[in-house]
Amino acid sequence: MSRDGIAGLAVLAASLVLFVLTLDLQDSPMVPVGPGFYPRIVLGLTALLSLGLVISDCLAQRQRRSEPPVAVATAVAAKERLNYPLVAISFGVFALYCIALPGLGFRIATFAYVVASNAVLAPPRGLKGWAGSVTLGLLTAFITWLVFERYLSVLLPRGRWTQF
Amino acid sequence: MKRFTAATTGVALLIALLPVSSALAVYPDRPIKMIVPWAAGGDTDNIFRPFAPLLQKYLGQTVVIANVGGASGTKGAKEAKDSPADGYTLFAVHDYIHSTYYTGVSDVNYTDFEPVCMISSTASVLTASPKTPWKDWAGLLADAKARPGQISVGATLGSTSHFFPALVEKAAGIKFKYVSYEGLAPRMNAILGGHIDLTDANMTQKGKVEAGQLKFFAIATEKRNPELPNLPTLKELGVNVVYDVNRGVMVSKGTPADVIAKLESSCAAAAKEPAYAQAMKLQATDVRYMGRKPYAEWLKDNDELNKNLAKDLGLLKR
Amino acid sequence: MFELLGAGIVNVLQFKYLIPLFVGTLIGVVGGALPGITITMTIIVVLPFTFGLEPLQGLSAMIGVYVGGETGGLITSCLLGIPGKPSAVATTFDGFPMAKKGEPGRALWLGIWASIFGGLLGAVFLVATTGPLARIALQFGPWEFFSLFVLALSMVAGLVEASLAKGLVAGALGMIVTILGNDPVMGQKRLTLGIPMLEGGIDFLPVLIGVFAFAQIMSEVERMGGAHKAIDAVQRGVSLAVSHLKIILEIVSRPLLLLWSTFIGLAIGVLPAIGGSAANMLAYDQAKKFSRHPEKFGTGTPEGIIASEASNNANVAGSLVTIMAFGIPGDAVTAVMLGALTIHGIQSGPLFIVQNATLAYGMFAAYIVAHALVLAILLVGVRWMLRIVEIPKATLFPVVLVLCTIGAYALSNTMSNVYVLLVFGLFGYAMVKFGFPLAPFILGVILGDQIEINLIRAIMTDANPWLFLTRPISGSLLVLSVASLAFAIWQHYRQRARVATEVEADF
Structure with missing residues (x-):
C-alpha cells in the first residue's frame, strides 16, 4: 500500500471514531434536527470518500505490480534528498516557543525563538555570526512589540513567570 | 556596520526597558x-x-x-x-x-x-417582510389563525428575539415556526429576501421601513413612539405584550x-x-x-x- | 455606480488610507519578489497589523499586498529566472531568456506594464459586475447558499489536483474541523474530544495561517542545508532603462492577446479557491496556441510575458468579485481578507456592497490606486529589489513565523489559537507530504459552518428536503456541482494514459 492508502485508512479510522461519538449527542430543544445531524452527514461522507481512496490505491497497486518497477525506482533516485531532520528541529523549536510564550512573555520568548531558529537554519560562524543572530532576535522582538502594543493597540502576551 | 548593529541593539534594549516602568501605573x-x-x-x-x-x-x-x-x-x-x-x-x-x-x-x-x-x-417592534401579503396586524392574525405553525419567524433561538414573538404567540393564541438567524443584521437580510416572514426588530430599522424594505406592524410599548406616531402599540391591538x-x-x-x-x-x-x-x-x-x-x-x-x-x-x- | 467609485478614490487618497495602501503595496512587491515567500504568506504576515486599524485601512493594506505581490513576482522571474511565487512561473519561460539575451529592461517593463493593463481591465470588470452579482445573490435563501457552497467545494476538489478522491477527502477534512467543539446554531457542545480548548470551536484563521505558512516554509526548509545551486542571474551592472512608450505600444498593439489573457485571469479568479498559479499557466498556454509563431515561445518572446502577467493581475480582480458578492474566497489570499473582514465584524456576502458601500467602493478604489502605486514603486525602486531578494531564508523564516504567531494570538488574545496554529502547521505539512491539496481543505474549513447553518435554516423553514432540488437556482447549482465532479472524473481518466506527474502543491 502506498502513501495514499495509508492516508485513506487514517482518515477512515478517524471519521468512524468521530461518527460513533456523535451518537451520544442529545437533541436540541429548539432545532428539529439535533447537533449531531450535520456531523453525521460529513463524517459518513468522509468515511465513504476515504474508503474510495483506499480501494483505488489498492487497484492502482495491482496495476503497478504488473508493470516493470524501473520507472519508479529511477524517479525516486532522481528526487533530491530532503533534509527532514532540519524540518523536525524547526518544528520542535517552534513548539517550544508556543509552550514558553505564556510563561516567558512575548519579548523574551520571541528573542530566544528567533535566535534559536535562525541558528538552526543557518548555523552562525564565529562571533560575528552570533552577533547577527542576536541582533535579529532583539530587533524582531522589540520592533514587533513596539509596533503592535504602542501603535496598533494589539496586546501581546506578558510572561506569567517574568511579569514582562 | 558593526557600530550600526551595536546602536540598534542599544535602542532596542532601551525600548524594551521602557514599558517596565509603566507597568505599575493605574x-x-x-x-x-x-x-x-x-x-x-x-x-x-x-x-x-x-x-x-x-x-x-x-x-x-x-x-x-x-x-x-x-x-x-x-x-x-x-x-x-x-x-x-x-x-x-x-x-x-x-x-x-x-x-x-x-x-x-x-x-x-x-x-x-x-x-x-x-x-x-x-422597545421591540413586530416586523414583517415586504414580500408578505399582510397589510397590518389584523391581516397577519387572520392568516396565522388559518395556518397555524406555517408562518416563519427569524430569531436568535433562546434569546430576546425568540421571547418577544413567543409572547405575542401566547397572547394572541397563534402558533409560529422559528428559524435560526443570529442577530438582527442577518435577520434583516433574510427578511429583505423574503426567506422569513416575521421577525423581532426595533426602531433602529426605521429607515428601512421608509424605504419600503420592511413592514412594521406594532410596537411593544405602553404608549406610541413619537418618532413613528402611526405605528400602533400591541396593547392597542388587544395583544397584551410590553417588551424591551x-x-x-x-x-x-x-x-x-x-x-x-x-x-x-x-x-x-x-x-x-x-x-x-x-x-x-x-x-x-x-x-x-x-x-x-x-x-x-x-x-x-x-x-x-x-x-x-x-x-x-x-x-x-x- | 461610477460616482460612488469616484468618491471611493477620493476617500482612499486621504493619507489615512493611502499610507496603509502604500505600505501594503511595497510589502507586496517585496514579498512577491522574494523566492519562497508567496503572496498568501505575505498577506498572513500583514494580517495582524490590520487588527488595530480601521476596516478600510486594513483592507487597503491587504489589497496593496495582493496587487503588489502579483506584480513583484515578475522581477525575480525575469532577472533571476526563479519565479518569486507560483503565479509568476510562466513569466520565467520567456522573461528570463529575454533578459539573458541582453534586454532585461524590456522583459521587466513588458511584464510590469502588462500587469498594470491586465489589472486595470480587471478593475472595470470588478466594479461593473460585483453590484449586479450581489443583487442576484440577495435572492438567495438558505437552500441556494447551501447549494452554492457545495458547488464551490466540489469544483475546487475536482479542479485543483489530478486525483479527485484526494481533493474531496481534503475538502471533507476541512469540514470536519468545523464540526468539532460546538454546533454553530445553538452552541451546544459536541465532539470536544475532552479538550476544553475545543469547546468554543476552531477559528478558521489560525488553521489557515498554520496550514499555509508551515506547508510553505517547511517545504523550503527541507531543501536547506544542501549545496546551493549557483544562480544564473543577469549581471547587476546591466542597464534596465527602456522607453516606456515603446513598451506600452508593444503591449497595446496586441489587443486580442491582452484581452484574452485578462479574461482567463478573471475567469480563474472568479472560480473559488484557484489562485493565480493556474491563471498564468493557462494564459501562457492559450497565447502559445493562438500565436502565429508558437516555436518562438520559450526563447524570449514578448507575448509569453504579456499573457502571463496580464492574467495573474486580472486574477486578483476576479477573486475580489467572488468574495465581495458571495462571501466565498477566490483563493487563499482572499480567504485571509475574509478573515480580516470577520475580525472587524463585517459579513461579506450579497449585502456587503449595499450595507457597506463606502467600504466596498473604497476597496475598488484601493485596487485601482494600488496599480498606480506599484508603478511608482517600481519606477523608483526596481534596482534595489534585486538586493532585497538576497535576504537569507534563515533570517526571513523565523520573523515570518513570529508574525504568524502574533496573528493567531491577537485574534482573540488567547494562547489556544497559537496551539491551533502549531497543530495545523504540522497537519498542513503532513497533507503536503501525503500529496493532498490544501485549497479544498481550507475552503472546507471556511465554508463548513456556513453550510451547516444554511442546511439547518432550510430544514427549519420548510421540512421538505426536495426544495434543494426543486427551487430553480438551488437545483441548478447542485446539478452544476455534480457536473463538475463528472468532468473531473472524465478528465482524470483521460489523463491516466499519460505519465502521472508529481504536481507542485498549490499555495
Whole structure:
C-alpha cells in the first residue's frame, strides 16, 4: 500500500471514531434536527470518500505490480534528498516557543525563538555570526512589540513567570 | 556596520526597558476590548459603537469593539466570562443573558459577571417582510389563525428575539415556526429576501421601513413612539405584550473594586454626553442609565422575570 | 455606480488610507519578489497589523499586498529566472531568456506594464459586475447558499489536483474541523474530544495561517542545508532603462492577446479557491496556441510575458468579485481578507456592497490606486529589489513565523489559537507530504459552518428536503456541482494514459 492508502485508512479510522461519538449527542430543544445531524452527514461522507481512496490505491497497486518497477525506482533516485531532520528541529523549536510564550512573555520568548531558529537554519560562524543572530532576535522582538502594543493597540502576551 | 548593529541593539534594549516602568501605573494603562456578542451592523453594535468613543474619552484609553458572534450570542458571552478579571475586557450585554441561560442554550449566567452600568433600553417592534401579503396586524392574525405553525419567524433561538414573538404567540393564541438567524443584521437580510416572514426588530430599522424594505406592524410599548406616531402599540391591538431590550456593560467576576469604580464613573459621564443622547435618538432608543448598584438590583429582578417567562412559554430547561 | 467609485478614490487618497495602501503595496512587491515567500504568506504576515486599524485601512493594506505581490513576482522571474511565487512561473519561460539575451529592461517593463493593463481591465470588470452579482445573490435563501457552497467545494476538489478522491477527502477534512467543539446554531457542545480548548470551536484563521505558512516554509526548509545551486542571474551592472512608450505600444498593439489573457485571469479568479498559479499557466498556454509563431515561445518572446502577467493581475480582480458578492474566497489570499473582514465584524456576502458601500467602493478604489502605486514603486525602486531578494531564508523564516504567531494570538488574545496554529502547521505539512491539496481543505474549513447553518435554516423553514432540488437556482447549482465532479472524473481518466506527474502543491 502506498502513501495514499495509508492516508485513506487514517482518515477512515478517524471519521468512524468521530461518527460513533456523535451518537451520544442529545437533541436540541429548539432545532428539529439535533447537533449531531450535520456531523453525521460529513463524517459518513468522509468515511465513504476515504474508503474510495483506499480501494483505488489498492487497484492502482495491482496495476503497478504488473508493470516493470524501473520507472519508479529511477524517479525516486532522481528526487533530491530532503533534509527532514532540519524540518523536525524547526518544528520542535517552534513548539517550544508556543509552550514558553505564556510563561516567558512575548519579548523574551520571541528573542530566544528567533535566535534559536535562525541558528538552526543557518548555523552562525564565529562571533560575528552570533552577533547577527542576536541582533535579529532583539530587533524582531522589540520592533514587533513596539509596533503592535504602542501603535496598533494589539496586546501581546506578558510572561506569567517574568511579569514582562 | 558593526557600530550600526551595536546602536540598534542599544535602542532596542532601551525600548524594551521602557514599558517596565509603566507597568505599575493605574488602571487603565493599555487599550480595552469591548466584546459585542453579535455581528456588526446589528442593533447592539449600533448602540455600543457610538458609546465606545465616549467611554474612551473618560477612561483615557482606546476602547476597541470586538464583534464575537455565534451560537445565539453565547460565544461572545463565554469569551467575556473566560477573559481575565482585570477590567481590560468589557462585555456589552443585554437581556439575552438571562433567556439563553434559562432556555438551556448557554451555561453562562449573569452572575458570572460584575455589573458596571446600564445604558439603554430599546422597545421591540413586530416586523414583517415586504414580500408578505399582510397589510397590518389584523391581516397577519387572520392568516396565522388559518395556518397555524406555517408562518416563519427569524430569531436568535433562546434569546430576546425568540421571547418577544413567543409572547405575542401566547397572547394572541397563534402558533409560529422559528428559524435560526443570529442577530438582527442577518435577520434583516433574510427578511429583505423574503426567506422569513416575521421577525423581532426595533426602531433602529426605521429607515428601512421608509424605504419600503420592511413592514412594521406594532410596537411593544405602553404608549406610541413619537418618532413613528402611526405605528400602533400591541396593547392597542388587544395583544397584551410590553417588551424591551436593555443594554449595559459588565466585566468578569472578580474584577477589583477600584477598576469597576473607574469604569462606572466613566460610563456615567459618557452616558450623560449630549453626543450619546443624539446617537441614541438616531437609533430610536431610550437612554436608560443605571449605576452599578441599581443595575445589579434590576438584573436580579429581570432574571426572575425571564425565568418566569421561559416557564410560561414552555422553554424553561433549568 | 461610477460616482460612488469616484468618491471611493477620493476617500482612499486621504493619507489615512493611502499610507496603509502604500505600505501594503511595497510589502507586496517585496514579498512577491522574494523566492519562497508567496503572496498568501505575505498577506498572513500583514494580517495582524490590520487588527488595530480601521476596516478600510486594513483592507487597503491587504489589497496593496495582493496587487503588489502579483506584480513583484515578475522581477525575480525575469532577472533571476526563479519565479518569486507560483503565479509568476510562466513569466520565467520567456522573461528570463529575454533578459539573458541582453534586454532585461524590456522583459521587466513588458511584464510590469502588462500587469498594470491586465489589472486595470480587471478593475472595470470588478466594479461593473460585483453590484449586479450581489443583487442576484440577495435572492438567495438558505437552500441556494447551501447549494452554492457545495458547488464551490466540489469544483475546487475536482479542479485543483489530478486525483479527485484526494481533493474531496481534503475538502471533507476541512469540514470536519468545523464540526468539532460546538454546533454553530445553538452552541451546544459536541465532539470536544475532552479538550476544553475545543469547546468554543476552531477559528478558521489560525488553521489557515498554520496550514499555509508551515506547508510553505517547511517545504523550503527541507531543501536547506544542501549545496546551493549557483544562480544564473543577469549581471547587476546591466542597464534596465527602456522607453516606456515603446513598451506600452508593444503591449497595446496586441489587443486580442491582452484581452484574452485578462479574461482567463478573471475567469480563474472568479472560480473559488484557484489562485493565480493556474491563471498564468493557462494564459501562457492559450497565447502559445493562438500565436502565429508558437516555436518562438520559450526563447524570449514578448507575448509569453504579456499573457502571463496580464492574467495573474486580472486574477486578483476576479477573486475580489467572488468574495465581495458571495462571501466565498477566490483563493487563499482572499480567504485571509475574509478573515480580516470577520475580525472587524463585517459579513461579506450579497449585502456587503449595499450595507457597506463606502467600504466596498473604497476597496475598488484601493485596487485601482494600488496599480498606480506599484508603478511608482517600481519606477523608483526596481534596482534595489534585486538586493532585497538576497535576504537569507534563515533570517526571513523565523520573523515570518513570529508574525504568524502574533496573528493567531491577537485574534482573540488567547494562547489556544497559537496551539491551533502549531497543530495545523504540522497537519498542513503532513497533507503536503501525503500529496493532498490544501485549497479544498481550507475552503472546507471556511465554508463548513456556513453550510451547516444554511442546511439547518432550510430544514427549519420548510421540512421538505426536495426544495434543494426543486427551487430553480438551488437545483441548478447542485446539478452544476455534480457536473463538475463528472468532468473531473472524465478528465482524470483521460489523463491516466499519460505519465502521472508529481504536481507542485498549490499555495
